[in-house]
Amino acid sequence: MDYIREFDIRLDKEYYYAGEQVSGAVILDTIENFKLKTIRVILRGKVHVEWRILLSGDRRTVKEDQYFVDERQVIWGEQNSENTIPILPRGYHRFNFQFKLPESNLPCSFESKPCCIRYYIKVTVDIPYASPPQGMKYFTIIGPHIDCMDEQYLKPVVFEDDKSTCCWCCKKSTVSLRCVLERSAYVCKESLKLKATIDNRSDEEVALRVRLEQCCEFFIDRGVLGVSKDIKHLVFEYRGSQVKPNSRTKWDSSNSLVIPPMPTTLVGICRLAQIYYVLTVSLDTQKDADIVQLSFPITIATVPFRIPNSTTPPIIKYEHAASHVEGGQYIGPEFLLGQVYDGNDHNLRESVVLYRPVYVTVDTRSEEGPKK
Template sequence: MDYIREFDIRLEREMYYAGEILVGHVVLDTVENFKLRAVRVVLRGKAHAEWKVVISGDRRTVKDDQYFLDDRAIIWGKDVPEGNVPILPRGLHQFPFRFQLPESSLPCSFESKPGYIRYYIKVTVDIPYASPPQGMKYFTIIGPHIDCMDEQYLKPMMGQDKRTTCCLCCEKGPVVLRSQLERSAYVCGESIKLRANIDNQGEEEVRLKVKLVQVNLEFERSGDELQMHFPITIATVPFRIPNSNQQPSIHYEVACEHVEGGIYIGPEFLLGQVYDGSSSQEARETAVLYRPVYVSVLRSSSSVM
């Protein structure tokens, strides 16, 4: 609008954990006095899923939305349709707001093509005689917090597998692998001590390989499961065990404090430059309006023998 020079939403931080207090303020810089009924602020957390399915030969799109966080506040004026409308004097105004995030384990922010989890602040400037200006500010939820010293994570984890190979009806082996972790939760930079016991009853030499994988699960409305695997690296204690060739798969939780930007960014958060008709073929940088961050484990270049 002509009499609003600046309208912005600013947060104290861009990342929050569940249970923290979200603090920010709305900036309005006006060039003249005008009637303003209220400034409304909404805090929301939204999950959206979108799938392409084929039903009887027809390709359809199935969508589903869920709001698991919805809090509102009026930071200026009153939310009444009748009565005298107050006047906001011209100048620079900053309206503070704060929201208490719930203590429950909020799902962390997530961006992917089939779906996303987003948290945002929506501000509406309620002007009675014009279309109310609106603004949105996205932020990231990191978590949930994991206390690796909690009793449920201090129990040792054990796994066992037995493999027998066949070649032209001749059995080889078997090879029995037993593995154990001291507990099921670790923090960034911590060494994971894995104990492996291999009983090789065959004649061939086998080797042990260990792989850490982060698995993210998404469920369609029909109950089908989509698994996405992300490699995750954590500082481990190197070891050498001869005559082993098994791959133990043990699930564990990692309490991470380090965060990194996500790879996938929704197209609505990419602001490119408009083609001006010039013949220049220089690469044009794309501005990223919002990039979610995820917990990550720092890579360590040093190793302990």
């Protein structure tokens, strides 16, 4: 509108946890008096899944939504008033609003091409004789609430397996692998606590390989069976040195398996999306891969592990996800502020990103424990 100099939505912070209060304000700076019926504010959180499928030879788009939060307020005027429409005087105006997020587990904010989980404030300035201006402000939800100190995650997980090779029905040699995972839940930027014992009684050298995979599953309730999409990303891979024949060695991950920033584990909370992680430990030879393989479920949490007998809590930070995992490499076109190409490549600048979700990480120095 010509008589609105500024229309903005401001929040007290950019990320929230379930149960917290979202506080903000709508800013209107006007250059003349005008009739203003209402200012409506909506707090909404939803999951949207969408992709194209081949059905009877035709490419069709399938999509579905699920809402977690849908709250509304009128911060100026009355919603169903039939009285005289009030006049907003010219000048700078600040209209405050507050919403209470539900205490239930909320899925984390997430951005990918087939699925997005978004939370936002939408404001509509209802002017009776003109098209109502609208604005949206996106923010990040840190969730769901998963505490690394929960008893179920503190129990060490022990797996072992072996592989025997045979020659004319006689056992020739055996390769065994035993792994101990100190705990099964971690916050991003922590180091996985893994120990491995390798007993190589074969005639070939073997090498340890550790890899962490992100598994994303998206669903659409369509027809009897529905439609699904599975995506896997390699988070990291570690390769150890060769273990010589007829030898035994032990390996400790120490600080070599650091988890990069990425989305939280999301299982059993959203019916349209699941995100989980699998740690695979295997032994390879020069000829064959994964001759012995062990798999551990890994939970990416939002509340970090606290070092016993330490008075210093872990330092929490919030970072964008790594670009090589789902939820970190994709930015919706509506969040990219580009420019019109004028034929001169030297004038092109990088696009400005208006919004990207962040995820909980810890300062690596917090793992060192209290200084003596």
